[in-house]
Every structure is written in structure tokens, then in C-alpha cells.
Amino acid sequence: MRWRRVGIRGPSMSPTLADGDVVLARFGASPAPGDVVLVRWSERPGQLSVKRATRPDGAGWWVLGDNPDGSTDSRSLGAAHVVGVVRLRLYPRPGRLRGAGPDPAG
Secondary structure: OEEEEEEOOOOOOOOOOOOOOEEEEEEOOOOOOOOEEEEEEOOEEEEEEEEEEEEEEOOEEEEEOOOHHHOOOHHHHOOEEEEEEEEEEEEOOOEEOOOOOOOOOO
16 A cells, blocks of 8 residues: 545535645555545546545445535446545645535435
């Protein structure tokens, strides 16, 4: 498993994460429901997205953005492949992530 800094772009994880935040993610870590995760979709193989894991779904995970009106997520793309778990925000407010996230019933 390796650690990597990731810059956040866009509004999909607001208010938990904002455009311009920098987080630390652990690639290869196993997700749990409620974790903020890095994902890829087969329909968008070159895109790395940050979402919240809600539940396992077949071979992937059902993931949602914390900002339902500003997120493209499993509601339109289906289950995602989780590649890493976000553990900390590094910038601008260092610390562990908090926030209830979306309703897992999604």
C-alpha cells in the first residue's frame, strides 16, 4: 500500500471537502461504509474521483458525493472501483475528515 497526496477539484464533496483542498489517501486500503474514497468507473477509466463509499455493490462500491446537486456518482454511473481511502486533509485545515455524508440508502 502506498500513500499519495490528492488535490480536490469541484464541488461534489462539499461541505466535507472543497475545491482546492489537499488530502492524503492510502492506495490499496480496504474501504468501509462512510469512508471518503478515491474511485474509478469503467466508463471513465482516466478519471480519478473522490466520493463517499456507501455500500458494496457487486464487484465495486456504491459511492455518492456529499453534495447531491453537484456530483456525478453511482446514481448515474453505477458501482465504482475503489482505488484508495482518504485518511486526512492536509490543506487548508489539517486533520481527520468529519461529516455525516449522504444517506447510504442512496
